[in-house]
Amino acid sequence: MPEINLDCKAPSRHEVENWLDRIDDITAAVQEILNEDPMEAERKREEREARRREAEARERRDKVKMRYDPRYYSRFENDEFIDTLLKEADGPTCKGKGKNCNKDEALFSRAERVSLDEALRMKEEAAKAVRASDWETAFKLYSNAIGLNVVDASLQVTLHNNRALVQLKLKRYLDAVEDASYVLREEPTNVKALLRRATALRHLRRPLDALRDAEAALQKDVSNQEAADLAQWLRRIKSEHERCAAFQHHYSGDAEQLSKATCDLIAAVKELPNVSEASSEESRENVAEKQGRKRKCMMRVLKAVCRCLKVVQCFHLGAAVLFALRDGMGSLTELILGLLSGSAEERFGVVCAAGAKDMSPEGMVLFASLRLLSLVLVGSEACADELEPSSIHEMANNLTAVLLEAVEGMDKGTARGVNIETCLSLVSGLLQALEGLATRFPNEVHTPCGPVMEKISESVLRGGRPAPQPLYFLCGLLEALLKVEVVAKAMTPTLEKIGVRVVDAALTAGPTLLKEVGLSLAVRVSCTNHTCAKAMSTSSFTCALAQMLPPPKVCASAPLSARAEEGLFALVYNLFLQAESRRDYVKQWCDTMVETGNGKMHFALCAWYVLRDRAQSGGVSTERATVCSKMTGVLSKFSPFDDSLRDAILKDEGTLWSMLDSALSILGGDAVEIYEAEAKRDGLAVDSEGSEAKPSALWEVVEHTTTLLAGFYSKKLLSSVEGLWELERVRALLRVVQLGGDRHAVAVGNAALICSFVPPAGCEHYVALRGVDVLLESLRKVRASLFSLEHEGKNGTPQWCHARAAQKNVAIALSRCCTVESQRERLRELKGFETLHAVLEQQQAS
Known part of the structure; x- marks a missing residue:
């Protein structure tokens, strides 16, 4: 007898009546279809469709009329009409008809x-x-x-x-x-x-x-924010696929090797579940046979993973994308989750089962797989799209659990009979994998890892000199987590305890790569945590940073790498902006001496000489554009408080103009294309983020350079008669105004301010350079940008303040330019006096 569901609710009378009405309608419709003449039915159908098309066209025309014809606006002044609309909105909808309830049923x-x-x-x-x-x-x-x-x-x-x-x-x-x-x-x-x-x-x-x-x-x-985010993501993925295509074209042998290794990995991972574990009740021969099969299968997996890892390490992004396109991510994830299954203690025991000398086969496979996963995730955003959310959560939880067990094993290795080197390797591999996951999924990694981050960091930092490899990946993991504002806020207590210690340990270590990642983490920490930024503003920390400064060419020491140098000046810039007293912070740097080949000099002065040497040797190149932008940024902030630095820059004013010309020559020739052309010489495509970063850095150079020059000329520290009468310098300033448009208001405002100091002898150059045309066009662009910002309610924002200052400076420069009669006539031809007067009156009123 079938089981009766007592929880089933009986239908109401209303629902039964509706059901019977539907049955009647369906029955009548079927009868109509059966009894109707096919030819007559077709004729009626065509007539109904013609009437429907006519009704829909009429409805569309009426909508257009009501939207654009002003005569229809008056209907909203009628209270009865509005009441009718409200009743229709609040009243019941036509039952079962939806949006077609008002249509003629004859259709x-x-x-x-x-x-x-x-x-x-x-x-x-x-x-x-x-x-x-x-x-x-x-x-x-x-x-x-x-x-x-x-x-x-x-x-x-x-x-x-x-x-x-x-x-x-x-x-x-x-x-x-x-x-x-x-x-x-x-x-x-x-x-x-x-x-x-x-x-x-x-x-x-x-x-x-x-x-x-x-x-x-x-x-x-x-x-539409969803469309904007998706389009931006797809542009990055498009660039990754282009680089993958370039990798396959230029390195076809390595690409084929990676494809074959990925196929071997997929096959070997599928075979692993078929290799059953030996039970304790089986004979010794069966146990040995099964263990041998499992070991052979594990070694095949290890061989395939190592082959994939070798190619991905060499070619990074292009190879990482190809690995994902060959469906390697699914098998790699399945392999890691299988190796991390069971309790953390059991897995740690299996990994270290070989004892004090060697890692077990499972441990070697796990270590190589974690490294491959990290490289693929860090190298390619498309690869992250291949992972399931459930797999990400499970992997983050298991990795954190095994990491805690490995950390304890590292702390008590001798007592537990475990080789410390094995523990260090495993900790490094786990931290690297967590860094890769956190790069793409910071929230998912923070959930299990955040609460124990302090314990993990304390273990890595224990001892006088921490091991470089775990420390390197710990810095990378922390930086990846701090990129998300919500995660950074949640990690505030932990960061205040261990953040500066981790940075200090990385900076005082020997390897250059560790210094790079330490400085990168320091920049991130200084942006997210004011307490840590204050701790990094002490004199002892300043001394440690000063020793890292690349010396001028007179010193024989090798300079820092570009990434470390960029991180150093970016950190100093951030700390200056957050200092309680900026003058005291600059004085602290002035008291810190750096050894050079010509004796001792303080940090900022040494930085200026390094920048001057580079400008004289090759100008601002695309490779060093980011470094130059950070250095000029620090110098522009330090110069008002450092007399010796200011005197040195004033003495070599030509260096600033040389840097400005060098940056403008690249920007004027389409910096994106130049950067891409340089990269393609190596046979690789360039991602959109990288191609956009170079022009951005060059504009920072222009902004900081013009800030220095504008400050010097406005304070009369430089003579405008001697410095601004040259045609090439006026040309460079107008070029900044022209290229800056409304996107680089600070640079445009600075250049316009310097233009206003051009002496009468130099004003004649405006005729040859079409100065009125350039300045008026810029004034109109900045003015339109200012109106847009005010319309969006962004009054008082930094962007609005910069645009307002730029408008004022461009208007003053345009007035100065019109001291020449021919330029006044040109402004009248362009109908620019109305715009100029409107801006000047607005400035006087405010």
Whole structure:
């Protein structure tokens, strides 16, 4: 006898009546279809479709009229009309009709009306299933509604569009593309369909097609944040795929080797579950045989992982993307999760089972796999898209648990009979893997790792000189976590305890790579934690930083790497901005002496001589643009408080102009193309972030250089008669104004301020250089930008303040330029006096 569900609720009388009405309608519709003459039915259908098309066209015309014809605006002044609208909004909807309740029923046959009602009912039930995240039910309901083939074309479009969303949730990406494409054939600018097809194409590894859809959606709705984020992500993925294609083209042998190794890894990982563990009840021979098979299989896995690791280490991003495209991420994740299964203590015991001399095969496979995972994740954003959220959480939890066990083993290694070197290797591998995961999934890694980060750091830092490798990956892990504001805020107590200690340990260690990652972490910490920034502003920490400064060419010591040098000056710049007394902070640096070949000199002066030597030897190159920008930034901040530095810069004023010319020559020749051309000489493509970073750094050089010059000329520390009468210098200033537009307001304002100090003898150069044209165009751009910021409610923001200062300086420079009669006439021709007077009056009023 079937079991009765006592919890089942009986249908209400209203629901039963609705059901009977539906049965009657369906029965009548079927009878109509059976009894109707096919030729007559076709004629009536064509007439109904013609009437529907005419009604829809009339409705579209009426909408356009009501939107744009001012005569229709008066209807909103009628209280009765507004009351009617409110009653319609608050009143009950037409039962079972949805949006078609007001349509003339003569446009539909009985069968068509029944199909339409059923489709609308299923659509409502599917929407409820979507809200409950019951994706399978929603899919069936939408599919059944689509199968009714209703005559309402707009409803069919909506059903396909909604089903595309459900297909994405069910990870049926090809079907999602098909549904979204149906919608876009009917409505080519449907933003939701464009985004859904772009998301599906993203998961199908077709970034170019996905990017086209995302950009089309963004063009249609420029304020759509989802479209903007997706388009930005896809541009980065497109660049990664381009670099992967370049890697396969220029290094075809290595690419084939990686592809074969990835296939071998996938096959070996599939074979692992078939190698069963030996039980204690089996004979010694069977146990030995099974252990031998397992060891052989594990060695095949190790060999494949090492081959993949070798290629990825050499070619990084291009090889990492190829590894993901060959489906290596799934098998690698499965392998690591399998090795980390069981309790942390059991896994630690298995890894270190070989005792005091060697790591076990499982330990070697785990160590190599973790390193491969980290390199792939750090090197490629596309690879992170291959990981399932559940796998990320499980892996982060297991890695943290085993790391804690390994840390304890490192602390008590001799007592537990475990080789310390084995523990160090395992700790390094686990920290590296966590760093890779945190680079792409900081929130997921912080959940298990954040609460124990202090304990892990204390263990790594224990002893007078911590091991370089664990310390290196600890710095990388901390920096990756601190990139997310929410995580950085949650880690505040831990960071205040161990942040400065970790940085100090990395900076005092020997290897250059450790100094680089230590400085990078210090910059991140100084931006996120004021307490740590204050601790790094002490005189002892300042002395440690000063010793790292690259000496001028008179000193025989080897300079720092570009990354470490950039980190050093970026850190000093951040600490200066956060200092309680900036004058005292600069004085602290002035009291810190640095050994050079010509004796001792203080930090800022030494930095100026290093920058001067480089400017004289080769100008501002794209390779050192970021370093130069950080150095000039520190010098521009220090010079008002350091007399010796200011005197040295004033003595070599030509160096500043040389740096400005060098930066402008690159920016004027399209810096992005130049940077890409330099990179392609090595056979590799360039990602969009890297190509954008170089022009940004060059603009920082221009901004800080013009800040120094503007300060000197405004304080009359430099003679404008001697320094600004030259044609080339006036040309450089106008070039800054022209190239800066409205995006680099600080540089434009600085250059315009210097232009206002050009002496009468130099004002004649404005005629040859079309000074009025350049300055007026810039004034109009900055003014328009200022209006946009005020319209967006951004009054008082730094961006607004910079634009306002730039507007004032450009207006003054334009007035100065018009001291020449021909330039006044030119301004009158361009109808610029109205703009100039409006700006000057606004400045006087404020």
